[in-house]
Amino acid sequence: MSDIGKILPIEGYRVLLKRSLPVEYTKSLTHLYQPLVGVTAVSLYQTLINELDFQEESAAQTHHTLMNYMNLPLDKIYRSRIKLEGLGLLKTYQHKSSEHSVYTYELLPPFAPAEFFGDDMLAQLLYHHIGESKFTLLQEHFRVQHSDKGTNITAAFNDVFQTFQPDAATIPYMETQENSQVTEETFPSIDFSWMEQMLQSRMIPAKKVLTAANKRLIHQMMTLYGLAEFEVEKAVLWALTEENTLSAGEFKEACHDLFQSKNQSSSIRLAEKTTNKAVETDVKPTTKEEQLISKLENISPKELLEDFSNGEHASGQDLKMIREVMTTQGLPSPVMNVLIHYVLLQSDMKLSKAYMETIASHWSRANLKTASEAMAFAKNQKAQYQERKNKPKNYRKPASKEVVPEWFKERKKKKPQAEQTSTNTAQNNEEFAALLREFSNGKQ
Template sequence: MNRIGKILPVEGYYVVLKESLPIDYAKSLTHLYQPLIGIQAVTLYQTLLHEKDLQMNNTKPQTHHTLMNYLNLPLDEIYAARLKLEGIGMLKTYQKNNGTNNIYTYELQPLFSPKNFFKDPMLSQLLYHHIGMDKYNGLKQYFVQQSMDTYGESITASFLDVFQTIRPVSTIEVEDEEEPAGMVEHTDLSWIEHVLKQRMIPVQKVLTSYNRKLISQMMFLYDLETFEIEKSLLWALTDENYLHVDEFKAACHDVFQSKSKGNKVQLTEKDSFIDGNQTDRKKPETKEEQLIQHLETISPKQLLEDLSSGNQASEQDLRLIRDTMTQQGLPSPVMNVLIHYVLLQSNMKLSKAYLGKIASHWSRANLKTAKEAMVFAKQERNSFQKGKTSPNTYRTKQSREVIPDWFKEQKSKQRQMAAAQEEVLDEAKEQKEIEALLKQYSSNNK
């Protein structure tokens, strides 16, 4: 990855601290964060933290050349360390131009205390994979269990034991009350909600704010599909329909191991990383690219509702799609293209036999993205149409007439022109279908 030139030595920066750090933040940095992001990123964080105090009485920004001297590192490595801090949630970066150079503001984010670090599902699970079970259990026992067992059993009265309000407040679960902070946004869990309702499991009891964040993080950490998360979730539910956090994380890890073929979970930098500037990101230019982007991001349930003008998807269709995804292991974007393809080919009807036949074919083709599925579907349709229009090579009787060469050439040109015209008509029809779908999506999402 080319990072040279992302920051210039003469460009200045300010440092601000959003909130006060916990007293034992140094222990978190050394024992918990450093195994994940490395010594250079940790040193950069500490340097910026102490730079904040020096800048309190100085209105002029420091230059990055000074930072290079402090860290004894080239600027491209400092930039790489900065990205790691941003990615893991320890730093936010802002940029503005003063007419001559860019000026950056580095806003340091508060760290977890050691005890709260182990409450975050994403970070604690990543640490487990980086340092191994024995070292992880040793750190957890030292930082968490030590503080819990020191004073004996807690008999502290709760708010509800002491006070009463006008409107009674429902009992709050003490365990897992703190929502995990992290780098992953909430994902669309409407599919999971539908599964829980089908099984008569109270949705609000299972999909609490904490559990929603936990599910999103495990999907990201282990690169799991919706149907795989569904299996892990149902496995980890207790008899009282509470989600057992540790069992859920273990189930997600087991699913990952069964399909990863020995791959390890570890923080690595993306080769295709694009800087956070939105203007640098490639935007969809054609109608087809817009459709592919849409199919990559929505759930199959949302797609069905979009295609039915916002009406609720039927239980039968949802069950059919869920069973197909589970049996064939199709990712959600590929399943979206399959639904779109089958509906267009069968007059907007979902045929179980037709859907299952194509799904098994696409599963063997090992399609992973909506774009791959779209290209594959086009190739299949084109080969099918060519098979219908190609002349029959097997004849029962050979014609005895002598056909002039000019006549053969004329017929050949006519067939080529007809095929080209049919292809143009197909493309035009396809573009109209895509435009109609995009128009429908935009109107439903307003």
């Protein structure tokens, strides 16, 4: 129900295809993409392809027409569109006007089967969706047959033509022909400084490990398995060869094992991401506490330290200390941010490893996952400490816990009776003496 109203039936759309489709794109859609996104999303993709020949340049089709074509409500069409976007089969552009928005749907060609199996993330997803036997069957069916062509003696451009001598600084560095298509632009911009520092601290050449292809693989596995930075560090160290290169196969297996151990052998499948209601309604944090929690949820520990240092670079010693505490106790990044913030405020802006480890072990046992949980827990613990501190002390001597013999208890019970008997005897003696005095006076 939350997707209703995202787009309206009266709003228009146009379809765009800039690149030609591979010859076997229908096989890719049916056998490789459909297990991941579902039949409705694949049907939407094919419907938009067939719309290319019928759309008019002057007027845009309405989404109501698309609803009639597919016999589906608009919220299901919207969810299918989002799936295509997430898997790289569609780009959507919105043009807002005074009346209604018009959308441009740019179709992206699916991978050919051989390229699909060359993508580590997509191949892993398909493996977990359809199982090992079916995956192996498809992989063998679409395997490219390499014949022995002999030595490549094809003339290069520079061997045949001459234009000018390029500046060496402008030539991009390509490690091998095999990875020539993988550049920094082929994956999202990610800060790998944490990984570089970890490798350098172990005297491992970071540039040799963090190649463009390996960065792309690391990012894909982090996204696929939902791994934290310290878990990826473990996987990278496990998959390093004797030559300090990253074994892609062992790295993928290590990431999968980490996921399995953390999620108790849960199956890996694509599922629609549930967004927070606050995000859906564009509700922004209003109070200072909400703004702080939002910041701690989305910032890295390194950036948090730099904020406290007025933009100065975080020291390697502090980062190493935080990494060791974080990896040892397994704290998520938002919880670690709250811990750093708390320790700095409580310790006159100093980071004490012993103090951090004490609190971190407690928070780890409490199984805190988010910044808001950590902040609420810290407040509660501090309030309990203040309450115990301000509570008036009772100096009453505690009751003795010594074992009292039974004969002593019986003696204490008999003692009051003896005292009472003694009191009665004294009283009787006084009365008797008085009677004697009266008797003596009478005789005289």
